[in-house]
Amino acid sequence: MKALTANTLREGEVVFWNKGAWKLRFGEAELFEDDAVAEAAALAAVNPTQIVEPYLIDVEAAEDGFAPVAFRERVRALGPQNHPQHGKQAEGGHDIEVIQHAHGVARSAGRHNLIKLKK
Amino acid sequence: MYRYDAIDRAFVQDRTAEFAGQVVRRLAGEITEDQFKPLRLMNGLYLQLHAYMLRVSVPYGTLSSVQLKKLAHIARTYDKGYGHFTTRQNIQFHWIKLADTPAILGELAMVEMHALQTSGNCIRNITSDPRAGATAEEIDDPRVWSELIRQWSAIHPEFSFLPRKFKIAVTAAPQDRTAAKLHDIGLLLRRARDGSLGFEVIAGGGMGRTPYVGPTIREFLPAHHLLSYLEAILRVYNRHGRRDNIYKARIKILVAQLGAEEFARQVEAEWEAMDRPSVDAPDTELARIRGFFNPPGFAVLPPKSEVFEGAKADPAFARFVRNNVHAHKQPGYAIVDISLKAPGETPGDATADQMDAIADLAERFSLDEIRVTHEQNLVLPHVRLDDVPAVFATLKAIGLSTPNINLVSDIIACPGLDYCALANARAIPVAQDIATRFADPERAELIGELKIKISGCINACGHHHVGHIGILGVDKKGEEFYQFTLGGSAAEDAEVGKILGPGLPANRVGDAVETLVDVYLRERKDGERFLDTYRRTGLTPFKEAVYAEAH
């Protein structure tokens, strides 16, 4: 499974794509079963005055929900470990806990560069 | 301290206005991200994992209290109430909004600061000795030369698009606190036999993927030729440094490939051909800059202070003095190190409130000066011995009296995967775990000088290559692994550490450090530091102990 993520241009805030809109929480991300559909969505979603550096990430089922596969993407979806009150994790809640408790090997190959996809 | 004149002020204002215009054009979609990215990087603005990160230049690690208060204000107003001091003696704010950056740069300009050349393939902030102007060891004040280079390198017309970034260190003391031999250029002030001032010039040191201790390319450069000689080095590098491979683009690769002798020959040839007087600053300008670094009105005091000696009855104060207080060149004064490494805290971080409190201390007790060290600590360079107990009491109240300078818990750590877009692994939690294990100050002192340095990737911002114990985060099939090196040093006896063995998973790092320390305590002879014991015994006993556990 894949999700589409980026940072907002003005704030640099981590965002996730869901059917035409950028959402602030990973739990709200649209999950693509089909890679080709994900790639098409990614290319269509690029809006240079709204977001920067959009790319697709791998997502997998975790206990009672979903989590990014790559450790890096879990950190983006949560926030820094040294400041639990900063970043998305500050809100807490079910979706955050799912990512916090996701285990298994996080593969670094979770990031798919759109520039390569375009070719 | 150096103070801006009308020219310096106008220059920074012009730069701020330029960037403000570029931000407006970017937000309006007039320029693309591809076009904008290098422009924002030239102003120290990165996009990291959670937000933009703004790196503010602290020129050669020197701050006034007004400047530190401004940094506190920025942390509070535009960030989440803290800042991170870096191994480049700069400060980074991790939660910055692009739209706020013109305002932030405007605020910085008000206190004679900027974020110019804290990123990009240009000449970066100059590194210098945090004890400059305070230590009796130095033969001249390295800040004079650092300021000269700062100005010369500011938007240099020829050297702003180098093959890769370029870092220069200047030091004047035999004890090197700048890691000069690991810079693109290291400048060591020397006196010739006739008493004239000059530099030993080191070029081609560096860390990153291929670490090198830089070779000396000139034993003695007369000081007034500094700028023309730098211009010659940079020109040879700009023309011949590799541009086809980002990992081979630093000057260290050019120097290594040509050999130090041939590189030096090319530099000398360029220098000979150059119209030197047009490049070198005239003596009047040197004198003008030097004037700013005259001793800042020290009082005439007895060398011993009864208040200070009496306060040592408190063992906590005595311990603080043993580790954090150093001799000053002026009788009756001391240099006070402020550790930003309280066990369990993030190395190098300071909250806005702490910055304000330190600024107040500097204003009252340190002739208005603060320094940043490349080991991510702060320094009050000019404290009267009489005042050290009061300074200690205040530091204690704000959680900054940790007496661990140069000890096992005084760990360098880069932001790593908690913040950095380039990271492979976390560095901060590793440092927190190790420091917490060695939180007992008595045990830490017993272990003695031990420099642990942690980087979250091979870019080596955490200087792991030159840690007595270096720890590098690597990505092994998607898991965080940590590779240990032993025996590195960033000091005058600079050396690149040797790899201990296969990387260890995150949950074994703390135990491995404890094992290494145990081996050292078992093997050490009288007076040996960890580094000395390692140099005597070699890797083997350490390696055997760490990997024996694996079975």
Add this chain to the structure above:
Amino acid sequence: MPKLIRLHGQAADWANDSFVLVGEEDAVPASGDVILSLARFQAEGAALLDDGRSVGVVLESDQAVEDLAYDLPRLSLVALRFPKFRDGRAYTSARLLRERFGFGGEIRAVGDVNREQAGFFVRCGFDAFEPADGSTPEQWLAAAHRFRHVYQRGADGREPAFVERNG
């Protein structure tokens, strides 16, 4: 439509470009002003100059200006190519042309040339630009003269701060 901006002192204008850049495979046109690659110039330049034609040379960023040293007095212009704006070698080339070889002809920036670099170009001795970003002479001037003060000597004759200060 002109695509060349030329500086004249404190002013800048669109300029008509009389020079034709001769492609590596192309024949040299029978008449008119031409710009040749270094290799083509070394093979064919002398004959063209003897015919009284105006000739310029385009140098790639890895080519040394020293290779042109003897020919400079006869050249009308030297074009320096920026394959990417991040490739800063041509700044050194321009300064050497002006300051070491005393070249008085046109130095033209070609390739990935954007107005954000204008200040660097002018300070290093360029006086003509083929902007790749669609910018206008007005925008070039504003960018080129953004800074009221400079800290080093360049090829533009501006006085660095240390001269301004000490009169």
